[in-house]
Amino acid sequence: MQQTAPLPGPKNLITDVDAITVGNAEDHNALTGVSVILPDHACVGAVDVRGGAPGTRETDALGPTCLVDTVDAVILSGGSVYGLDAAGGAVAWLSQKDRGYRLPAAGMVAPIVPGAILFDLSNGGDKSWGMTPPYRSLGIAACESAGEDFALGNSGAGLGATAGQYKGGLGSASAIWPRWSAGRDLQIGALIAANPYGTPVIPGSAAFWAQPLAFGDELGPTRPPMPPDPPAPMAGSKADTAPGGNTTIGVVAVNVALTPAQAQRIAIMAQDGLARAVRPAHTPFDGDTIFVLATGDVPLSDAPAAGLSLIGSLAADCVARALARGVYHADSIAHLRGYRDIHGL
DSSP, X not given: OOOOOOBOOSSOSGGGSTTEEEEEEEETTTTEEEEEEEESSOEEEXXXXXXXXXXXXXXXXXXXXXXXXXXXXXXXXXXXXXXXXXXXXXXXXXXXXXXXXXXXXXXXXXXXXXXXXXXXXXXSSOOOOTTOOSHHHHHHHHHHTOBSOOOOBSSGGGTTOEETTEEOEEEEEEEEEEEEETTEEEEXXXXXXXXXXXXXXXXXXXXXXXXXXOOTTTTOSOOOOSSOOOOOTTTTSOSOOOTTSOOOEEEEEEEEOOOHHHXXXXXXXXXXXXXXXXXXXXXXXXXOEEEEEEEEEEOOOSSHHHHHHHHHHHHHHHHHHHHHHHHHTOOOBTTBOOHHHHTTO
16 A cells, blocks of 8 residues: 545536436425435445434344345435435436345335434424425435536535534545555545534634645635644534434445445544534434445455555545535525625635
């Protein structure tokens, strides 16, 4: 494993990982949306849940001892419990593409689509959808729109998000480690829907907690105070502490061949990115959930433990950068004020 320095990918998005696409769909009247991470083939998947108020689907199926060890897509959705329907839309879409776990006796496939939801029900959008919440349709629309380029901020699952006292949003970041294994580059990317209870910004400043990890000006020109004044533990967090009112959810993709257990270790390490980008993190009010997709294009290094350590460290940094980028790029909506408007950038 040749030691060098990581760089952001050409797009600085999770789609810098070969075979990964992302689709977003929004309901601007309801101020909510759905994001799908759609690889072009089934990938080894894993998940780690650290928040005290999670909302998830199919996470138990990703355990390393379970029957199914690959994932066809991952859904991130607003809408709290209503948003779990979005995965059903993705399942229907994938089934029409004949993609999923094969069931020969039934003559059909069962697409494996785990997902997680965030709480955006009290953001001022019209949620009077009665018996027809929009999420199944949004899940299908997100799959239809999937590609390598997508907008950050008020996009997909980030449309109705809030982050501490700021407008939250959808963020992404990538890191490339040249000639990492077998002469191939290591590719890592993260997609985060940032809706945390805690603050992503150092109280009393305009600097993100994740600013020291930033590449160039991807988080704007502001630099953190040196050293920052120690803030009160809850400074800048949300005033509303109702359980279920928050959650940061996301996906890390890597181009490495991993077992389900190895992918789960990366998911565990990647959660540290939330703690690097938000204060406080993993609270009883959050549903912090990170999925991992391993595309299998590059072999793990000859020293697997060392290789996993490097991948997990870079993954955590990508998660932190992606979360902050989601907040940085989020525009103000109604009473939800964006970072750049608050700080005059």
